[in-house]
Amino acid sequence: MRQTEWRLAPLDEARERFLREVTFSPSVETVPVRKAHDRVTAKPVVARRSVPEWPLAAMDGVAVRAEMTAQATPDKPVQLSLGREAVWIDTGDPLPDFADAVIPVEQIGVVDEKRVQIFRPVPSWKHVRMAGEDVCAGEMILPSCHRIRPIDLGVMLASGVEEVSVWRLPRVGVIPTGSELVMPGQAPERGQIVESNGTVISGYLREWGAVPDYRGIVPDEPERLIQAVQSAVKKCDMVVLNAGSSAGSEDYTVSVIQKLGRVLQHGVATRPGKPVILGIVEGKPVVGLPGYPVSAYLGLQWFVRPLIEKWFGTPIGKANEVRVRLGADVAVKTGAEDFVRVAVGEVRGEWVAYPLAKGAGVASSLSRADGWLRVPIDHSGWKAGTCVSVEMIHPRGSWENRLLVAGETDVGLDVLADRISSHISGFTLLPLPMGREEAWHALREGRCHLVMSAGDMSGTEEAEANEASWVCIHGWRRVRGWMMQPDSGHRSIGEWLRQGAQLLVHPRGTRSRQWLEAQWSDWGIGPQDLRGGYRVAANDRQIAAAIAVGSADIGIGCPAVAREFGLLFVPAWEEEVQFVAPRDWLRSPMGRLLVDVLQSRSFRMRLEMSGGYRCGKSGEMIGSL
């Protein structure tokens, strides 16, 4: 059953061919206008009544017959008797039969309860909303294939339309497949995975106006898969399978679709998202999505969303493209179109995009992403600072007030991020983990708002900060040390490493890596003496997670994280964490917010309670650099 042959098609070509082969003939439903929000019109909607239906006063004032005012002058005003010749009228009131004009209240002289004076002539139909001014009976107020918004409901109701013909909602079968899947709520054992893609897929389908039909987990058994697809195709208008779309030994999806219908395409030349299956079974489109969350998400956007657009005959809305400057290098292999997740922030009025983690399995980075950077099939990427176009997932508001913090990682940054979000609505913090030098460089070039650094500053750093008029703010003090399994204590760490302990280290340029490198000489060893070698992990938590499951023995971290993972923590040193930012930025709303939050009781309490942190001077300016 192992298939290693792929005939990959370019994404756009695969999609076009698929959409051409699919035909829908959705039926039409009649729904009351009040329930028509977000439905899509199947026929043009025609006004049944004009709006307004009768001439109405367009001002507050007095309704008159225009020809009776023809002789009026300021010196010889015309007197009209209220009731027969003139009537007080409010904006929106229907004109009395005798009247054909309105004179605004400011231009009226009140003689007594029965009479008013008019000082100049008014032309017919002045200050009158004519019948049909808004909508004329018989006029098309909505075309077919129009997604109905609240304002459209108002226009329909006002013009006498009580019911509207809309396309039936498409029913989309969602079949999660895989013997390793368990339903959310069940605790997965080793080797099991919680089925979460089905919930994500159903959520997007609902957003796009389809009705998801979640058909339950099907194990990797061809017979049961065949049954599941057959019954889904019978009940639904289209079907999504997830996963089994690749070429592993238990990837049956292709053969099942082939058996029941036709496979139009297996595999597209993209990274991630390659193992997609596009098929048709009994005239209905069947899409096999990969199992990795990011690939599943992309496949859904690329192939299922346009199916729903085709069903309704109207686009769901196109992603906005914005020009951004890259905050970091983007380097990819050629041979496939790369889709790189990016997070966006605004620095000095310019938009900066940072690439996020690349793995197709890293769903959390998708949750953090603002948009996609597409790298063409024959292109290998761009250097930091280059201007590129990004397709945005999110509306503008969500990335405009985002604090970009480059440099060291620390658990304290999570607490700071949360406090910032709760302090002022809409502000968020994006940590940009990078080496010390790189972070200073980013600040220099305006690719981040501030740098977080730990330990003492070098002389060169101080000089540069002074010259650039940057200031330094106390963040917090933190304890650092070794994390290991509780039963691994009571020996010299240097000795243990020499004997083959598997070490995880922080990335180059971080404070923890620098400390470790200084440590080698104290221990009289070098990296070459480590029998177990060493690997790099991104941060304290990833190191602790690996130690906790036995994929590594030891690494540097902090007491809070060690405790979370049930690890032993051996303190090694304590150090100051500071923020460096341009002086004038600190006066901006974002800068003031940062200092306010750092100084706030709630932030300090929360951070100190997590263990290993001291916030005595948080938010204080460090005198001079």
Place this chain on the structure above:
Amino acid sequence: MRQTEWRLAPLDEARERFLREVTFSPSVETVPVRKAHDRVTAKPVVARRSVPEWPLAAMDGVAVRAEMTAQATPDKPVQLSLGREAVWIDTGDPLPDFADAVIPVEQIGVVDEKRVQIFRPVPSWKHVRMAGEDVCAGEMILPSCHRIRPIDLGVMLASGVEEVSVWRLPRVGVIPTGSELVMPGQAPERGQIVESNGTVISGYLREWGAVPDYRGIVPDEPERLIQAVQSAVKKCDMVVLNAGSSAGSEDYTVSVIQKLGRVLQHGVATRPGKPVILGIVEGKPVVGLPGYPVSAYLGLQWFVRPLIEKWFGTPIGKANEVRVRLGADVAVKTGAEDFVRVAVGEVRGEWVAYPLAKGAGVASSLSRADGWLRVPIDHSGWKAGTCVSVEMIHPRGSWENRLLVAGETDVGLDVLADRISSHISGFTLLPLPMGREEAWHALREGRCHLVMSAGDMSGTEEAEANEASWVCIHGWRRVRGWMMQPDSGHRSIGEWLRQGAQLLVHPRGTRSRQWLEAQWSDWGIGPQDLRGGYRVAANDRQIAAAIAVGSADIGIGCPAVAREFGLLFVPAWEEEVQFVAPRDWLRSPMGRLLVDVLQSRSFRMRLEMSGGYRCGKSGEMIGSL
């Protein structure tokens, strides 16, 4: 009760002050993750499990212990026995306990059922997804005040989060006020209006994540209004009143809010949208919106939407701003900030925006609008061709494939628009009614795609078309004539006009107006001889609507519209309607679509059936110009 004093505040100032005065302390609810889509987190969400929880294979292949492959070379491959030393594994499977690396299937030699060969050494943890690669237990996966999207549901479920703390949804009381209102479904009598704003307001509230509480129509009686506001304030978190917010004799809203609480602001310096009331009753915000649909819509966006953003602590999404070229002049009075509805289309790769009808009562133009052009308080507008910024209401897709047709208006254009929308998903047609010369000018300057013109072309027009390489396509033949009440027949029209019949004419530069002007000399009269004078209406339907309710006696139109309004139609002439477009545009997808639809049976049948149209040559190219 009449108040004519306004102390208008600038919009931004009024909003800021209002938001500062309002405080919310929403309670927190715990909901299962599966029901959390579109809810807003009240606390940071922390992963309970790492993802993956154990090391997993990142490729299809064989799981091995790396050190056992150390001696492998292509010449002297290492043999591993399946089961104890090597295990076939699929992407996503957990690594067996003994293994710490995966060798991809392409690099494996199969010796027999029990043994495989390895040709080169593999380092530890190669092709392995480490525990915590995606999410580490204890990591913050969502900050507080984050609106939960489908992808977030996936990250939560995968990392063992089953329940999430979210803000309670705000309940917003919606009180429609006005003795003239009747519920949708009831036929309004003269002087009554169908209550449609409440449905629109409720729809937007729902879109923004609030729960609308529609509290029924309240007549213009102060006592009943007081009761309604009191009970709404008790049950809801905020209250919207509509209307009674102006200063007419029955506008009680201000005095009611004043009596029950505080009025912070009455009136903002905008056009439309001026008569807004911002108040606080028992600590809860109460907003009085104007009755005109467009003003009500704007007030809702300006003041209620930010209240909901404040409640949740997160923006709903900011409008996109785009730079567009104005397709027509925008002229406004100074003294208020003007909000001009515009429709946008793309011509020759550039975005062009056309201002739509201005009246606050013209809700249909809001339904047709793509965005808002804000004209500052002290500014009087711009000339056609100027580049301006527009705040878009709609995502890009909806205006990109829009056919801009300048020139004559005709019922046939409605039919064409509908057929175009149904023919290819996402294409729409925007008619731009303007005089003949103006339309040619717009085509010349690339502000529209094509011109619709009626009757014969002038020599100058032909010469220009030839020189610019424009082509001319048959649209249809149409019958034109006089529309009037059925009982007004049997007299000479010239005579009737001289005797005082009220005449409605089409705008200057249209074919109907030109025909009429040529007619005067035949009748031996001029506009100055019309005792009833004449007024301008935009198109056949508006003329018919006015005649139908008795606001005018006679006007030019077509048989289809006359029939719709039950009017008598007296044919006067027949003429050709043509489209003029650049030759190369006709080869674009949009151009081909136009010709296809014009030639289609469904278009011709629909248009001919409406009466007074002949489509024998629709879509044919007119030989030479």
